[in-house]
Amino acid sequence: MTTKMLLSAISPAKADRLYWLGRYSERVCTVLHILRKYYDAIIDHEYTDAHKEFCSKMGIPCEYESSREFVHKYLYDDSLSYSVINMLERVKDNAILLREELKSESLQYVELAINYMKEAGVRDLKLYEIQFVTDVMYSFWGALEDRIYNSKVRALIDSGKYIEKLDLYIRFGYEVERIEDIMSRLERVEAFESDLYNTTDFENLKQRINVPGFSTIETLNVVNALFAA
């Protein structure tokens, strides 16, 4: 493997934070998107076990009476480590340590999203009523794209973003073309050829997703081992 000194003046701890900032930010957006699809399914088919399927795919415990109870807790319950509010808190945990790279103008969107979600939890807003959080998170992505002028910093955040997308797309059995598209985006990330990425596993993953029934724990393990700061 080639060691490229691409990322001078980014410490390992900082790289790790950038990566996880990317992952959690993406998780909020994609999970809300997928959750909305499940919600949509309930309307037509009275498919009341939708939440059980969702939980099993996400690999989280499912001890809820109803889809409704699940959605409320999954969105707002800060005692559940995997809830959306906690994903946002993790975004903030990482973002706040990176202020000088992300800029305060970007950070404000994370604050807005969290403040809004807290308020929404109290008022028990329904999933279709919190489109604002998605809007604000896309604003956050836009601000990052716009305001970060160190391309290596952007590359690390993008790595987190694409790996999170891969993880979720594989969990929920997206079409191979969609997954391949994300993989090729990951391949174009600036630091991709450096030691940070496990390129052997990347090739392995390309093979795996072309075999039916690829949506397995093993495949997810490969995805999650692609990057190591």
Add this chain to the structure above:
Amino acid sequence: MYTHLLKQKEAVNKWMERYGVRFGIYKNGTFKEQLFPFDAIPRVISSEDWKELERGLKQRVDALNAFLRDIYTDKRIVKDGIVPEDFVYSSSGYLPQCEGIIPSKGIFSHISGIDLVQSEDGDWYVLEDNLRIPSGASYPMIARQLTRKASPETFDGARIYDNRDYAKLIRGMMDHVNIDGGLEVILTPGRYNSAYFEHSYLAEKAGVVLAFPDDLFVEDNKVYYKGLFNERERVGVIYRRLSDEYMDPMTFEKSSLLGVPNLFQAYASGNVAIVNAFGNGVADDKGIYYFVPKMVRYYLGEEPILKNAPTYLPFFEEDRKFVLENLPTLVIKDVAEAGGYGVMFGRDMDEARLAEVRSLIQKEPRRWIAQKVINFIDLEIMEGDEKVMRKADLRAFVVSGKETKVWPSGLTRFTRDPKSFVVNSSQGGGFKDTWVMI
């Protein structure tokens, strides 16, 4: 002049929340971040008043820097009998490790926070000098940014000095003391620090790297920033937001997990500039405060422009007698405490408590100072929709780089409790913007 701004106060608070203008406190052992209450009514300082204050602050900080240099080298001021030896060697801020070390460009206190109050007759009194890690400048900076956003009408054509250049001042100073053109970093202990917002905001605005202790290491008496592939970048200046004792477990507090091992040796070898220098605590000790006007005369040959609050040192027999006799009219401060802790008002004490404090003073006279309570002016603040008067102080920031510059603004803190005289953010107060008129 700020009527429109007051109408916009809700909007300003919304922006403050959005920008996460917070400070952290520990309550019952857990860390919480709170919004720092902002009062939209600014403290306004006229151009004339400011000129005088500016001269006084420059003079005071120049004298304090001269004192620090003297203490860690020749100690002329001790030999000449101005400052008793005891006040140097038994000060917890005196670090013998710093003996003989002249920091980069000879500057010890690069960023000085001088706490002042204005008396009813308009004179400024210094309450305290902060020469270690004075915090708070970021709050008026961001307040100005956000009030201008929420109420541009207020600032249109108003001759108010734009205080958002503070980061530039800091950056200029860091460039000046930087060694070998190395990387410039702000060293933060991490987000669980009361002033974390400030650390990260200043790093952003000054355009320097925000570093955590583990990001740095020392080899061959030089400091490096650790890169991802074991590559390294030489560090030339560290604006540290960590106190001396936690900076280097090899030289100071050995149980500290925060510091950078061997950092002190790198500093002593002249290979890195530390902002503010190590050992400054010897000059902002509450006991040494008494001697600052004497320092101005001694080092600069000038009459001090700023006044000290009338202070008595029980260490001197004559003062001790006065303090013991007049305790109910005085405020007693523990020299070792900061942040509004260890402050006791004689008038609030009953007989038993007075006797107790008297015996404390007799037992350890060096540990206490006593001051006359100054009747300083109250400032207006908004309590709901009502204007009320509250105690407030001003922390002025003086930046010493190529020249000594006073930042034309400052942090005005007020107490929300009408009975309280202690103005400190760690005691639940709020802040105001400080407008210096051009």
Add this chain to the structure above:
Amino acid sequence: MLRCVPYPVEYQRVLSQRTSVIPHCTVVRSSDTFGNIVQTGYVADSHDAFMFESVGTIDVSKKRMPEALNPLFKYPTMLTNTDASMLNAIKYIGAPVNGADEWVVRLSEYLHNNFVYESGATSVTTTAAQAFALGKGVCQDYTHVAIAMCRELGIPARYVNGFMIGEGATHAWLEYYDGAVWQAYDPTNNRVVDDTYIKIAHGRDFDDCSINRGRFCGTAQQEIKVSLMVERVRKMSQ
């Protein structure tokens, strides 16, 4: 950070000395504020042990030269504060009548009779007052108690660590200022320090003189092994 090279002073002439460390790293030699020689280094790679060895020969004489006093050594530190029972002991020993030398001998005699050598009773963070209350301790505690009492009486005193002839571990004793010269005394062995002692470092108290200090990242079961040997190569004629 290592302090393992003899203190550079005219009565200790180092003939040869080398320090080696494993794993290998850049070791830089400088001195601290007290003039002690310190060696510092940084090992970036992961390792499961760190070793250092300091070997050399030294020529020690008894003659000590006058020095200016650093007033710092007049003032107590956290480890060398006195308490009421120590003040009582000072009263019992009595005031110095014939200068510092005579008083330090009496102090040492007092400790010899009233303080018991026992390892394990105290730790590196034990203060003079705590050790005195226990009535037992090791050389570090003897020295802290003696320093605290000297300073209380206005006799400047400092902590010294180093080696004694023979095998075993490092030793500690005190130096006190007699008005011109820093004299050395070993309260643990109740004897004057002669040319069978090698001084490594001095400071206000133990914390200024650590032979080694370090920090590692990661988790580990820690174990420390120390061995020390001082042998007389040749007696110098005087």
